[in-house]
Amino acid sequence: DGGITQSPKYLxxxxxxxxxxSCEQNLNHDAMYWYRQDPGQGLRLIYYSQIVxxxxxxxxxxxxxxxxxxxxxxxxxxxxxxxxxxxxYLCASSSLTAETEKLFFGSGTQLSVL
Amino acid sequence: xxxxxxxxxxxATEGAIVQINCTYQTSGFNGLFWYQQHAGxxxxxxxxxxxxxxxxxxxFSSFLSRSKGYSYLLLKELQxxxxxxxxxxxxxxxxxxxxxxxxxxxxxx
Numbered sequence: 001d002g003g004i005t006q007s008p009k010y011l012x013x014x015x016x017x018x019x020x021x022s023c024e025q026n027l028n029h030d031a032m033y034w035y036r037q038d039p040g041q042g043l044r045l046i047y048y049s050q051i052v053x054x055x056x057x058x059x060x061x062x063x064x065x066x067x068x069x070x071x072x073x074x075x076x077x078x079x080x081x082x083x084x085x086x087x088x089y090l091c092a093s094s095s096l097t098a099e100t101e102k103l104f105f106g107s108g109t110q111l112s113v114l
Numbered sequence: 115x116x117x118x119x120x121x122x123x124x125x126a127t128e129g130a131i132v133q134i135n136c137t138y139q140t141s142g143f144n145g146l147f148w149y150q151q152h153a154g155x156x157x158x159x160x161x162x163x164x165x166x167x168x169x170x171x172x173x174f175s176s177f178l179s180r181s182k183g184y185s186y187l188l189l190k191e192l193q194x195x196x197x198x199x200x201x202x203x204x205x206x207x208x209x210x211x212x213x214x215x216x217x218x219x220x221x222x223x
Contacts, residue, residue, distance in 0.1 A: 040122075040215055041215050042118065042201070042203075042212070042213030042214050042215045042216070043157075043201070043203075043211075043213040044213075045210070045211070088154075090156065090157070100145070100147075100162040101205075102147065102159045102162060103147075103149075103157075103159070103211075104159075105156035105157050105158070106156055107155060107156050108154070108155070108156055110154075
């Protein structure tokens with residue numbers, strides 16, 4: 001079955017530590033996205049990529065980094081510069097040629113600080 | 115600035131009908147999406163409106179009025195499994211998605 005897979009489901013970060021969230025899709029989608037979800041707020045875009053080896057900053061990119069070495073993969077690193085990392089992180093993908101360009105989401109990663 | 119407004123929480127009874135409203139103020143408009151999100155899970159696509167009018171899909175319908183900056187999601191014959199958050203999102207003139215904070219819908223027996 002085609003889909004988008006995020007791992008791990010839960011992640012804990014220690015002070016000063018970088019952590020990486022995995023996102024893989026087998027939908028053959030060109031575009032991939034990382035969102036952050038906090039209680040009581042709308043989804044906020046961290047980074048997005050529309051083609052391999054290229055990505056763009058979203059609204060809240062500070063303290064995060066990404067790579068897009070393969071079409072299927074778009075990992076997100078939460079660096080120690082991100083002072084408030086506790087949130088639910090969602091990865092998504094979309095086809096740039098489909099009429100609606102609707103997003104397909106992974107199941108999310110809940111990141112907490114120890 | 116750009117803004118999407120939705121009620122924070124709504125309560126309805128199993129078997130009834132509920133309407134969740136969404137008003138938006140964005141720089142341009144290139145479509146409006148509704149997603150459903152159960153607690154701790156991924157959002158899933160429900161509907162897409164780009165022209166004025168009503169789009170019906172089974173128990174769920176979505177309405178759009180571009181002149182009023184207004185949409186609603188109508189859920190009929192409510193079931194307990196419809197308890198979830200419903201997210202409204204608008205694609206602006208730069209084709210970027212602007213998200214509302216979501217409406218938590220509680221269904222009571």
